[in-house]
Amino acid sequence: MTDMTTTADAPRSPGRPRSTRVDEAIVEATLDLLAEGSTLEALSIEAIAARAGVGKATIYRRWSGKEALIVDTLRTLKGPPPVPDTGNVRADLVILLSAVGRTPDARAASIFPCMMPMLQRDPAMHRLYQELLEPRRQVMRDVLRRGIERGELRADLDIELTLAMLTAPVLLQRLLRWHPKLDEESLPERVIDALFGGIAAD
Amino acid sequence: MTDMTTTADAPRSPGRPRSTRVDEAIVEATLDLLAEGSTLEALSIEAIAARAGVGKATIYRRWSGKEALIVDTLRTLKGPPPVPDTGNVRADLVILLSAVGRTPDARAASIFPCMMPMLQRDPAMHRLYQELLEPRRQVMRDVLRRGIERGELRADLDIELTLAMLTAPVLLQRLLRWHPKLDEESLPERVIDALFGGIAAD
Amino acid sequence: MTDMTTTADAPRSPGRPRSTRVDEAIVEATLDLLAEGSTLEALSIEAIAARAGVGKATIYRRWSGKEALIVDTLRTLKGPPPVPDTGNVRADLVILLSAVGRTPDARAASIFPCMMPMLQRDPAMHRLYQELLEPRRQVMRDVLRRGIERGELRADLDIELTLAMLTAPVLLQRLLRWHPKLDEESLPERVIDALFGGIAAD
Amino acid sequence: MTDMTTTADAPRSPGRPRSTRVDEAIVEATLDLLAEGSTLEALSIEAIAARAGVGKATIYRRWSGKEALIVDTLRTLKGPPPVPDTGNVRADLVILLSAVGRTPDARAASIFPCMMPMLQRDPAMHRLYQELLEPRRQVMRDVLRRGIERGELRADLDIELTLAMLTAPVLLQRLLRWHPKLDEESLPERVIDALFGGIAAD
DNA sequence: CGTTAATCGAGACGGTACGTCCTGTCTTCGG
DNA sequence: CCGAAGACAGGACGTACCGTCTCGATTAACG
Known part of the structure; x- marks a missing residue:
């Protein structure tokens, strides 16, 4: 993730922490949809959210948009x-x-x-x-x-x-x-x- | 253009003929918008029509969609x-x-x-x-x-x-x-x- | 060609005119949903659109929001x-x-x-x-x-x-x-x- | 409040008791926001929580929803x-x-x-x-x-x-x-x- | 005096609706 | 028939709240 709180010294940000299972589900859903033949144009955040069983906001909380999500997905894969x-x-x-x-x-x-x-x-x-x-x-x-x-x-x-x-x-x-x-x-x-x-x- | 009626031999269909000025205006508008930095995603038919001072239907009458228009534009340029x-x-x-x-x-x-x-x-x-x-x-x-x-x-x-x-x-x-x-x-x-x-x- | 001869007697604006059937469908749908017991809070534009078989934009083209629609609906009824x-x-x-x-x-x-x-x-x-x-x-x-x-x-x-x-x-x-x-x-x-x-x- | 633990006779439940300061802060925040011109629709629990410096759950622990909170606020005032x-x-x-x-x-x-x-x-x-x-x-x-x-x-x-x-x-x-x-x-x-x-x- | 248990702020979560924008089709009028 | 204008159903956008759910940290009274 682009801005995850990984620094060990940090006293742990307050509130409920983000679920790593969700991260994975989103990336998986993205890959599935891409594999099914969508163009990047056709690949909608809404579809990814639905497929991952996740709210749209949960995606936007992690990535600024489709592009950022794609790049990060790629980084994960490479x-x-x-x-x-x-x-x-x-x-x-x-x-x-x-x-x-x-x-x-x-x-x-x-x-x-x-x-x-x-x-x-x-x-x-x-x-x-x-x-x-x-x-x-x-x-x-x-x-x-x-x-x-x-x-x-x-x-x-x-x-x-x-x-x-x-x-x-x-x-x-x-x-x-x-x-x-x-x-x-x-x-x-x-x-x-x-x-x-x-x-x-x- | 994919199906322009310019060939002189054709039996010439009735009614008002298509304007070549319009063709040019559309291609020009497309290039302008691309040059202004739009992504293909962001480059909308609606914007092209507006910029060219043309109705959307006039574009769809000539090309099947954004992709076809892009390819044709490219062909024109090369x-x-x-x-x-x-x-x-x-x-x-x-x-x-x-x-x-x-x-x-x-x-x-x-x-x-x-x-x-x-x-x-x-x-x-x-x-x-x-x-x-x-x-x-x-x-x-x-x-x-x-x-x-x-x-x-x-x-x-x-x-x-x-x-x-x-x-x-x-x-x-x-x-x-x-x-x-x-x-x-x-x-x-x-x-x-x-x-x-x-x-x-x- | 681009400029139309303005200020003719015809008050008729250009383009496809708005459908009165759609107006009626929207007002009808609104009343139906209200009658089914929704609060104004619960009464969503999205639901009205769905019920009326109409796109959301078609509603927003006519009214600025829920309130305006309600008032107009009322005016129609009174x-x-x-x-x-x-x-x-x-x-x-x-x-x-x-x-x-x-x-x-x-x-x-x-x-x-x-x-x-x-x-x-x-x-x-x-x-x-x-x-x-x-x-x-x-x-x-x-x-x-x-x-x-x-x-x-x-x-x-x-x-x-x-x-x-x-x-x-x-x-x-x-x-x-x-x-x-x-x-x-x-x-x-x-x-x-x-x-x-x-x-x-x- | 609907179920505040203020009555002396009650057997006193274990754990940290609810803060009365929080109750007041919530009601105050509600009144402030209403005074600032929000509609009931626009008056969001989230805004009340933020204004009161309180977690959303703390509000839902006391009232079942916006309506109950409003009525209780009114009762307090009258x-x-x-x-x-x-x-x-x-x-x-x-x-x-x-x-x-x-x-x-x-x-x-x-x-x-x-x-x-x-x-x-x-x-x-x-x-x-x-x-x-x-x-x-x-x-x-x-x-x-x-x-x-x-x-x-x-x-x-x-x-x-x-x-x-x-x-x-x-x-x-x-x-x-x-x-x-x-x-x-x-x-x-x-x-x-x-x-x-x-x-x-x- | 440490345990226990409900509280607190914070904020992530799956959702729903928002109001906007675009798609591709369709009507309308005028040329 | 062409062409500008724009309405239409549909669908995705990115945002805001909903009501619920973790989190770590307080904060009492009980043992």
């Missing part, structure tokens, strides 16, 4: 990123790229595209989304850095650019079947090889 | 793709990539992200979008093919993969400022060089 | 006041007082008390209510005046005071069964006689 | 009725009628109209209200009876009818400014004289 360290850059990257645009809970797959319109408009949303991505980027940076240290990659490799070039095609393909002729499954390996065919040292 | 032939692959690709995610009318920039949710859900929308992209992809394929013929690129180059790897990072960066540390302007050149540093023939 | 002229003051007054606090439609009986809280607070409501009463008061003034002219009543009779003294006990008794020991039916005659026993000219 | 005995009917009645529709605490003036809707619907409420009025009626009956004994009034005077005819106009005028042309202040005397001009013996 567990910690995989942290591969096979000793081989290629293998590590394959693992990471295979996780791009995916969540443990399959119902959440369709959330990403729904977020894009709001990412563009709402700076706060954009910040939240970056927060969500940053840990994953950091893992990939570490993998690349280790590759450089081991001499598998050029020392002058532009890490940020590499991140973008590896991730972007896989993500777009997964989310939108962007390029009709590309096979989604084999894409990570092919992207890596295409790029590293030229970047790999010696 | 002029023909640039067809560069400088004799040099790199120069040609820089021109093409610079046009990725861009339209003659700057107001339309924010339409792409708005479309993504519907691309994912609505197969018809997806097909329309692919139609829109295909001509641009074809141009890029031709550029690459010429590069191969001229010996600038390897003969065994995977053209479709290359398309995706060049286009995806630029598009995501333009639409969503996906990667905070990448400069949007220089990105096309850097993407090309990173990829071709390894792909270019000897 | 037909024109009886205009008795039997040639005898007492007989005329009995007729008028028998109509006090009553409506052609029995369902409306409970509206009066519901209005009192708002009459006191809202000046606009108060004005509306006085408008509603004024025609009835005028009729009674005329009756009294004719009584004076015919010599049945003193020439120095305070007409306004007489109005109040005749009407108030009957109204309160009808609406609230104010005085448990008074018979509602015979009250008009007794009130008149009590007052006129002292006021009638010798 | 002190004992004046018991005049000047030796003159007219003077006694002027004193009594001047007190009609009035309370020691001016803020309570607006409660009467608020009660009317519930008087009509809820028999229990109606009974409570009659209990509240009865002592005042009894005082007026005594006054009238003494007037008859002293020969100031006819022996065959209908006491109940006289009560109603004197009280009703003054009450309606005070609560609702029923009759716009009547002066509220002089009304008691004029009502008495109009009625007694005809009723007084010889």
